[in-house]
Amino acid sequence: MDKYVDIAIIGSGVVGSSIAYHLSESRQKEIIVIDKGFPLSGTSGSTQAWVWVHNKSPSWYGELSMYSAELYPFLEKKIGDVEYKRTGGIAPFFDEEDREKALKLAEKQAEVGIKVEVLNRNQVLEKEPVLSSKIAGATYSSIDGNVNPFRLVELYIKAAKKNDVKFSFYNPVIDIKKESGFFRITTKNEGTYTAEKIILAGGPWTKELGSFLGIDIPVKQVRGQILVTEPLAPLFRHTIAGMRQTDNGEVLIGYSKEEVGYDRRTTMEVIQDTAKMAVDYIPALANANLVRSFSGVRVIPEDGFPIVGEISNIKNAYLAVMHSGVTLSPLVGTLMAELLLEGETSIDLGRLSLDRFEKKSNGAVVQ
């Protein structure tokens, strides 16, 4: 016999587990989270995990990121220490011509309350003496920071479990059908679940989940390769576009972008380019030993912005798919809980709806 739940969430990465936790706070619903692997086997286990705001544009997107960053200290009070650090963020530029762009960014972000400073070389070096003197300037904001994604996902799950959310790991969803108003979710290892509401939070694999329901979710997969140094003495304290230093001293470096599907190999070419970028920014890194590299698959919606909300032609089916899911997870979890439990959200989700692609392509994308 099918197992019944009120809400089934597919995917236990940072997005799915945040939604599960936030939904569970009211303890109103029976919830299950189903994952084909373990919680950090997807993108959330292979990320830089900056909580990054200041140069996200257009400014409405920066504003959402800022609200999410603002939620982190409160989240920590509720679920525990996720090693969130508001380090301030520096995005350097090497070319004086980029100053104009930086000033425009600062002006736009100020309109939504994000304070961005445009620094000259000396001001940058004052903040972070380890940066290269070849840098022409940088944008800076105190709102940026980073978090430990492993602790974050682990503690979302722990808190959700405490509120009676069930998790089913190593259990791929292989089909989803809507029958008589309910979703029948067929899994490989634990039979079928019937759910009143379903949330697709499958990260890069959400496209495949959408195909079970006959919808095309316009996302692409973009590989990112990251280098990790040996633990070093504290070298820099800000989150610097391209790298951050973790609590144990490792420096995580990289922001490569390659459209190679789900291929998670690392390549010598990108490793070399990334190492060169690191030394261009921070010459002292030339002396650091690299101990490993890893890669992850970003899920990037076609227009770059999150897709969050109910699928308009499939009542009670919801999507939560995005890049920058680490930054956005506290806000997305909060808004999805509002949407599913109260039917409305404190911030309008209209801009993030799947329908925006339909409008653009005149009905070609959403079936």
Ligand SMILES: Cc1cc2nc3c(=O)[nH]c(=O)nc-3n(C[C@H](O)[C@H](O)[C@H](O)COP(=O)(O)OP(=O)(O)OC[C@H]3O[C@@H](n4cnc5c(N)ncnc54)[C@H](O)[C@@H]3O)c2cc1C
């Ligand atoms: C190199 C790199 C650097 C990044 N840096 C940052 C950063 O600095 N800041 C930031 O905010 N974001 C960053 N991101 C993006 C961020 O990591 C992602 O947006 C986030 O992890 C996505 O979380 P998710 O829960 O949507 O996806 P995932 O973590 O991939 O979780 C999806 C889950 O769904 C499960 N699943 C999929 N299909 C099925 C199925 N059929 N049945 C059952 N389960 C299924 C998977 O097993 C997986 O566990 C980075 C990403 C990469 C790759």
